[in-house]
Amino acid sequence: MINPKLPGIYYGGDYNPDQWPEEIWLEDIRLFKLAGINIVTLPVFSWAKLQTAEDVYHFEWLDKIMDLMAQNGITVCLATSTAAQPAWISRKYPEILPVDAEGRQRTHGSRVNFCPNNSKYREFSVKLARKMAERYKNHPALLVWHIGNEYGSYCYCDTCAREFRNWLQNRYSNIDELNRCWNMSFWGHTVYDWEEIVPPSYLNEMGRDYFCGYPREYTCFQGISLDYNRFMSDSSLACYRGEYDVIKAITPEVPITTNLMGAFKPLDYFKWAKYLDVVSWDNYPSIKDSMGNIAMRHDLMRGLKAGDPFMLMEQTPSQQNWQPYNSLKRPGVMRLWSYQAMAHGADAIMFFQLRRSFGACEKYHGAVIEHAGHENTRVFRECAQLGAELKALHDKILDSRLRSRVAIIFDWDNWWAVEFSSGPSRDLRYVEQVEQYYNALYQLNIATDLVPPDADFSKYEIIIAPVLYMMKPGVAKDLEQFVSNGGVFITTFFSGLVDENDLVGLGGYPGELRRLTGIWAEEIDALYPDMKNTIVVDVPSGKMRGKYQCGLLCDLIHLEGAKALARYGKDFYAGWPALTENRFGKGKAYYLASAPESRFIRDFLKYLCDSKGIRAPLKAPPGVEVTQRFKGNYEFTFLLNHNESDLRIPLNRKRYLELITGREQTGSMKLKARDVAILERKLLE
Ligand SMILES: [Zn+2]
Known part of the structure; x- marks a missing residue:
């Protein structure tokens, strides 16, 4: 179980109370309870509000919102807020800003806009994480730690070049071995001193050219570029681990995670998973993505920790804002895709975001509470229905595993x-x-x-x-x-x-x-x-x-x-x-x-x-996804109808209890368009 303190499916999402006046907080909590929400993730991007100067921290507002959550029976996935450093840090320590692959140093702004090897970033982020862990270690609302947010930047600054050389000296016993492994005899690249090594970038090994009108990227030295990817993945991981270690020492019982992004190329998540107590990830398919591709990413994330249940940390209740075309999830699709995550091993169904912001780039990103600000919306009704269903499932499915051959x-x-x-x-x-x-x-x-x-x-x-x-x-x-x-x-x-x-x-x-x-x-x-x-x-x-x-x-x-x-x-x-x-x-x-x-x-x-005698658990019509999770003597069969039509599914002459409706099913069962069934069956001992 992710954290036995909440023995049910986690349901909630990212909440940014610091973007809103306090008068709204109580109304939000009323709506959260109405939607069946039992967890909120906060404060993901509040570093500038939590630390206004070198030694000046402000936790009072966070204390207040944490207390409010506890008083209302809502748990907190507590974020360390370290994905976007305050402007004053970038100004005072400009070397914190990363250099891109074309050699340009970035200026302050956006997010995850820091050099992962910068000592000031590491120092300040770990200090903030330590202060939060010490302050909230006994807080009744604390359920899970959420470090940073969607790590994944690469940097090519002088600090990174120096750290890359150190990383290489750990990997290769001597410079001759490095020359051999990178085949540096090619194009006369042989080096005689570690200091002669520079990061592969568009200023040297990497390039872009046009072939038949198509732009393509390339590297001339695969060995160097491969090692730089490994080094950059390790560098971001070291940032994460700096925070992980201090938090773990203070709250050893509280699980720690960071939100991953599925098949995300820049980071080797199998290496990261060793330092995640629970895997969590953000699932943002378009409505045109194939259901198989979405399922594969769930299975990849489940595979990071050899099948342990994971958290769906973010999905949109309705639409994204950053894709070329941000279609609405059609009625029933949010519910169906939420159960799909469960069908592949998720024990938490969470959204980005709970209340839709009114400025900057995420104002058109879907939310449980839309700009209308009340519960009388299609999206809210669908979220509340799912919340009620998940609540009724209690701990039935929690901590069950898939069995793959x-x-x-x-x-x-x-x-x-x-x-x-x-x-x-x-x-x-x-x-x-x-x-x-x-x-x-x-x-x-x-x-x-x-x-x-x-x-x-x-x-x-x-x-x-x-x-x-x-x-x-x-x-x-x-x-x-x-x-x-x-x-x-x-x-x-x-x-x-x-x-x-x-x-x-x-x-x-x-x-x-x-x-x-x-x-x-x-x-x-x-x-x-x-x-x-x-x-x-x-x-x-x-x-x-x-x-x-x-x-x-x-x-x-x-x-x-x-x-x-x-x-x-x-x-x-x-x-x-x-x-x-x-x-x-x-x-x-x-x-x-x-x-x-x-x-x-x-x-x-x-x-x-x-x-090999390996077959589907049930013979279902095309477009009906079938998976199984197992716990003790119980088998849970998920039926997901991705079709836009009602269907009848044969049930192998077994007797099942359908957990969402509470009805017994035998012979065959009707599954409406975009509907879901979870069939429980006791296995013979
Ligand atoms: Zn750097």
Whole structure:
């Protein structure tokens, strides 16, 4: 449980009382209670109000609002307010302001606009966090700590350059080792002194150019750029950890988090998760995003702490303000997507924001309390309905876990390396490739975990590693172990090529995966977007038969023990293997040599899941998402109807208690358009 002090689903969101006169606070609290809100996050951006000069702090207003919350039975997710330093700090210590990748120092403004290695930022932020922890450690409203907000800036200042050199000296034993790992013999880059190293930026290794009219970004030295990303992720993490450590020492029982952002490229969240007591994240899809892509991000966030329940820290009750087109969530969608988060492991459903601000860029961002200022709005009514439903669920679902037999490997270092790569194709996007495989499983309603490459693979029966370009030490061995014990492993083109420094493993692709996959990829062909090849299935397996389209990249592979299940249909490599299967110990390893149309991936994964007896919990019509969470002897099946029409769902001849309506369901049940059901069933002991 996130914090046993509140043994129910957390429901609430970001509240900015400092943007409003005190007269409104009581009215807000009345509305919060009416909406079933039991937690507010505050004060996320109030550093300027909390600290007006070097040693002058003002907590009286915060005391008052904290007391009001406690008196009204509302808990607080207490933010340390350190995401936007006051103007006086930027003015007095201008070196706190970051330098961008083009060498320009920024001026004061916006947010997360500080150098993560600046000692004054670290000193002031930790001091504020300590003061808040000491002041509120015994406050009855305190439930969760929220450090900073949406970390993620990169800086290229002289301080960062110096700290980068220190970071490198910790990573590499000596300068020769660094020269080797970055392959500095290339273009005469060899360095003889750590001081000769500068951060990779648009002033040196990085660049933007135009190719056929498209702007593209690149780096000339992947090893340097990779290490700079790692260093920058670690630098922001060090800011977070500075605050984490002081708060933890003062309130060891109170969970600490910071709000993450799903598949957010700049920060390696698997590394961050070790210092989060609970994962929380901000989910802002557009109404055009696929439900599978949203589900994948929930599963990625759940995967950060090996399946522990997470907090949906922010979502909008109605619309965003920062997307190109900020459509309203249609009636029922906010509720449906909130339950989707729960269906994937969330124990907290929270909004940004509770009251809509009236100035600056978030004034058109949706809120529980709209500009009208009262409860007679569509959005408020929907929020209040959900609040009442969550309250009625009590602690039923709290702390339950999903059980997945399939996992997809996801790795930030790999993501950076794939997209830093100069060639073979500018169109190769790591997350898009992962989404292809995830979405195929999502459509089959098969529970899937997203795991790092050093995860415990023994929990799974199928492991998929799309575009596992970078092989970290030990991973190939772990995968061999997994397959020889009977596991099914699937990998694709552009896998196994480099080590963690982006150096190619010599002797033939896919390098360390060659033994496991039983193939040798001799060449990699890159196709223009209008060029396609076909995959012709040799050995019909399940629904996988006939011809499928493929493109992007085509590996030209030789069999070294594997057998071909499908071959290319065109070009000079027509007849060469496109999908191979290799028996390895008690299991099998598959290599998919090109990027096929999604129908192929769905048919292929369906065939493999069938072969392992892995299937959906219930047979549901298309557009109905089905997941399960488990606790003790109880199973909770979530049915989410993403369709705009009512449907009937067969229930496997079992007897269920539907938790939202309290009705017993058996045989089949009707699920209205955009409606949700949570079916409870006691398992046999
Ligand atoms: Zn800096």
